[in-house]
Amino acid sequence: MEKSLNWREFVITRAIKASGYSAIVFVLLIFVFLMREGLPALGEVEAGNLLSIRWYPIEEMFGILPLITGSIIVTIGAALIAVPFGIGTAVFISEIAPRWVREILKPLVELLGGLPSVVLGFLGILVLSPFLRVFLDLPTGLTAFTGSLLLGGIAVPTVVSVAEDALDAVPRAYREGAWALGATRWQTIWRVTLPAARSGVLTAVMLGIGRAIGETMTVMMVTGNAPVLALKLGSLFSPVRTMTATIAAEMGEVANGSTHYHVLFFIGIVLFLISLGVNIAASSVVFRAKKRAERILS
Amino acid sequence: MNKIVIENLSLQYSDGTESLRNVSMEIPANAITVLFGPAGGGKSTLLRCLNRLNDLADVEVVDGKVIIDGENILDPKTDVIALRRKVGMVFARPVVLPMSIRANLTYGLELAGEKRRSKLDEAVERSLKLAAIWDEVKDRLDDPAIALSGGQQQRLCLARALALQPEIILLDEPTSGLDPLSTGKVEAALQELKKDYTIILVPHSVQQAGRTADYAAFFLQGELVEYGEGSVIFTAPKDKRTEDYITGRFG
Numbered sequence: 001m002e003k004s005l006n007w008r009e010f011v012i013t014r015a016i017k018a019s020g021y022s023a024i025v026f027v028l029l030i031f032v033f034l035m036r037e038g039l040p041a042l043g044e045v046e047a048g049n050l051l052s053i054r055w056y057p058i059e060e061m062f063g064i065l066p067l068i069t070g071s072i073i074v075t076i077g078a079a080l081i082a083v084p085f086g087i088g089t090a091v092f093i094s095e096i097a098p099r100w101v102r103e104i105l106k107p108l109v110e111l112l113g114g115l116p117s118v119v120l121g122f123l124g125i126l127v128l129s130p131f132l133r134v135f136l137d138l139p140t141g142l143t144a145f146t147g148s149l150l151l152g153g154i155a156v157p158t159v160v161s162v163a164e165d166a167l168d169a170v171p172r173a174y175r176e177g178a179w180a181l182g183a184t185r186w187q188t189i190w191r192v193t194l195p196a197a198r199s200g201v202l203t204a205v206m207l208g209i210g211r212a213i214g215e216t217m218t219v220m221m222v223t224g225n226a227p228v229l230a231l232k233l234g235s236l237f238s239p240v241r242t243m244t245a246t247i248a249a250e251m252g253e254v255a256n257g258s259t260h261y262h263v264l265f266f267i268g269i270v271l272f273l274i275s276l277g278v279n280i281a282a283s284s285v286v287f288r289a290k291k292r293a294e295r296i297l298s
Numbered sequence: 299m300n301k302i303v304i305e306n307l308s309l310q311y312s313d314g315t316e317s318l319r320n321v322s323m324e325i326p327a328n329a330i331t332v333l334f335g336p337a338g339g340g341k342s343t344l345l346r347c348l349n350r351l352n353d354l355a356d357v358e359v360v361d362g363k364v365i366i367d368g369e370n371i372l373d374p375k376t377d378v379i380a381l382r383r384k385v386g387m388v389f390a391r392p393v394v395l396p397m398s399i400r401a402n403l404t405y406g407l408e409l410a411g412e413k414r415r416s417k418l419d420e421a422v423e424r425s426l427k428l429a430a431i432w433d434e435v436k437d438r439l440d441d442p443a444i445a446l447s448g449g450q451q452q453r454l455c456l457a458r459a460l461a462l463q464p465e466i467i468l469l470d471e472p473t474s475g476l477d478p479l480s481t482g483k484v485e486a487a488l489q490e491l492k493k494d495y496t497i498i499l500v501p502h503s504v505q506q507a508g509r510t511a512d513y514a515a516f517f518l519q520g521e522l523v524e525y526g527e528g529s530v531i532f533t534a535p536k537d538k539r540t541e542d543y544i545t546g547r548f549g
Contacts, residue, residue, distance in 0.1 A: 099356075177393035177455075179351060181406035182383035182462060191409070192395070 038265030055227035070240035077148025086159025113157030121221030142224035166200020206282035307362030386459030429457035449480025
């Protein structure tokens with residue numbers, strides 16, 4: 001009896017351990033693969049070419065700067081839309097809405113998060129971009145701004161869902177304490193509830209941005225895919241091409257092992273580094289907040 | 299002089315269960331009025347009615363009036379924010395904010411728009427003295443408030459309520475998490491405070507009710523069973539149920 005129990009313990013612990021370690025192994029393998037396929041690009045293409053502003057692979061022009069700025073401008077635009085809107089919605093759901101509204105809104109938002117991005121891209125092409133072209137009087141509706149709007153829409157459910165959970169976890173006693181001191185509802189939200197939920201809200205923002213920067217399908221459909229350097233504010237209303245869209249669009253056509261192939265993988269490395277940077281920045285802020293709380297408690 | 303007059307107050311939860319049934323009582327100024335009874339009797343609900351904190355929970359007023367200084371505060375037109383500044387509250391678990399002791403005290407005043415440094419400093423000293431904690435913290439006002447002991451935190455919360463210069467102080471089981479020594483300090487502070495304030499206390503034990511009450515009200519399942527001077531209620535209650543509860547036969 002005892003022996004068989006020990007044996008089962010052994011198998012279960014090992015199985016859990018194995019699945020835990022396998023996650024690390026997979027990430028490492030992907031990383032190694034990415035490096036092996038991408039790093040040769042540095043040897044095959046001159047740095048000057050790689051950092052130029054012309055992306056025209058057929059003519060051996062591999063300037064990735066337009067792609068990077070394209071990704072950045074679309075992501076910043078999306079974050080500017082998703083963060084205030086998402087946090088606002090989360091505050092509304094958790095603090096202001098009556099219970100029956102909350103019970104409808106929360107599942108609805110989560111449903112929205114499960115919408116396939118290709119469907120949103122479809123909406124973008126057929127509805128949003130013609131509307132923007134006419135409304136803003138642009139030569140084409142397929143612009144960075146269109147992409148930002150849609151990506152913002154995609155990131156909002158993520159932000160709302162995570163931020164609402166964080167706000168909901170703030171003890172009721174904090175709110176009642178503030179109310180009893182004569183704080184208005186807005187003062188309570190702004191000065192007590194949101195700061196108390198800060199780390200969770202920050203995680204929500206970072207997950208939202210991560211979702212936006214990694215999104216491929218929608219941006220490929222609605223940003224126009226022109227690899228033009230986007231540095232001016234006006235570039236927001238002209239077509240851009242993002243890193244993800246470039247990889248997705250060209251990887252299928254490229255000769256295995258060619259320079260173009262290696263450069264596409266190199267773009268993958270850049271993308272990987274950017275999202276790594278975002279994640280590190282996020283966790284260090286959260287970590288610092290935790291450190292501060294620990295210091296106060298000690 | 300009656301500070302608060304409650305007339306035929308009935309409350310119910312949103313699912314229809316009754317919380318308070320036709321309660322009428324007059325609460326005098328400059329005294330400690332104790333609301334006691336077994337859990338679920340409606341004491342806390344009544345307390346939270348007096349600063350309209352129930353607005354935000356799922357409790358609704360079915361009928362009745364709560365009149366403070368001649369005004370029915372249950373009237374929808376009442377300025378709830380001003381009411382809550384006039385009626386301070388201390389909770390069972392001290393909710394200190396994660397900031398310095400001084401900032402905890404000035405928080406409510408800053409919310410109310412007070413910016414003058416001299417006024418704020420004056421309020422800090424005055425309220426800490428009133429809550430009988432000044433001597434313990436005067437040298438470390440800028441330390442984080444969370445570093446204080448439980449009893450000190452609770453008195454800090456009392457001081458924070460006092461900093462707003464309320465007229466009425468509601469206390470919902472303020473010493474339920476404290477050791478006897480700290481409990482004694484809080485009770486002593488209350489005895490001092492009643493000279494200037496109207497105090498309504500929900501104690502966490504019958505013993506505390508007996509120690510502190512000038513007036514006492516016994517609640518049982520939403521009903522006000524008996525209300526009168528503490529010395530009478532705790533020695534010669536008229537109602538059999540009150541007597542059973544006080545002598546420990548139930549509850």
